[in-house]
Amino acid sequence: TPGASPAANRSATAAAGNSAPVGTLGSCSACIILRRTTAFLPRSLLAALGRSTVAKPFPHREGPFPHPETNADYFFITLEKSEKYYSPSTRYHDYAIAPDLFHWESQSTIRPGSPTGQRYIHHAQRGSHVMLLVRPSNKDAWGRTQPFTFLGPATYVSHTGARPMAIVWRLHRAMPMDVFKVARVAAG
Numbered sequence: 424t425p426g427a428s429p430a431a432n433r434s435a436t437a438a439a440g441n442s443a444p445v446g447t448l449g450s451c452s453a454c455i456i457l458r459r460t461t462a463f464l465p466r467s468l469l470a471a472l473g474r475s476t477v478a479k480p481f482p483h484r485e486g487p488f489p490h491p492e493t494n495a496d497y498f499f500i501t502l503e504k505s506e507k508y509y510s511p512s513t514r515y516h517d518y519a520i521a522p523d524l525f526h527w528e529s530q531s532t533i534r535p536g537s538p539t540g541q542r543y544i545h546h547a548q549r550g551s552h553v554m555l556l557v558r559p560s561n562k563d564a565w566g567r568t569q570p571f572t573f574l575g576p577a578t579y580v581s582h583t584g585a586r587p588m589a590i591v592w593r594l595h596r597a598m599p600m601d602v603f604k605v606a607r608v609a610a611g
Contacts, residue, residue, distance in 0.1 A: 462570035495552040502609035519606035522597035
């Protein structure tokens with residue numbers, strides 16, 4: 424709630440049950456609240472996080488977006504990666520394993536021992552957060568940019584491999600079945 428203290432916003436958010444507090448913006452006392460399963464274009468979320476403005480847009484389309492001000496990594500995940508928009512080296516295999524488990528592949532340069540790999544693996548112990556946002560594809564049937572659905576916070580479960588790392592995340596709340604069905608199809 425604008426004007427309320429961050430603690431009051433966190434309490435109100437917890438009571439609502441379907442929202443997740445994302446954090447505060449620097450010295451601003453307004454708490455950003457992302458509603459689970461709400462659709463966002465990256466520019467909207469980046470504007471809410473103070474990273475992008477109309478005068479100075481930040482060109483982030485997909486992939487991880489680290490945001491130190493909220494101590495979180497926001498993962499913008501496109502499930503269907505067509506040859507039209509993605510090169511073979513960036514068509515990562517991301518999909519739902521179960522309504523509360525998600526398989527995600529990092530960028531092709533990330534190793535478990537790298538600073539980024541360690542940030543992902545140990546995020547909970549370090550007090551940082553991982554937020555997952557997914558969309559079925561870049562464009563809809565009419566060629567419009569698809570928004571991302573906010574699935575909420577997730578916690579590291581395990582990983583295999585390197586360059587890319589295949590990470591399994593556990594969502595704090597299961598994704599809705601309609602989203603799960605689309606994300607499960609991406610498993611092939």
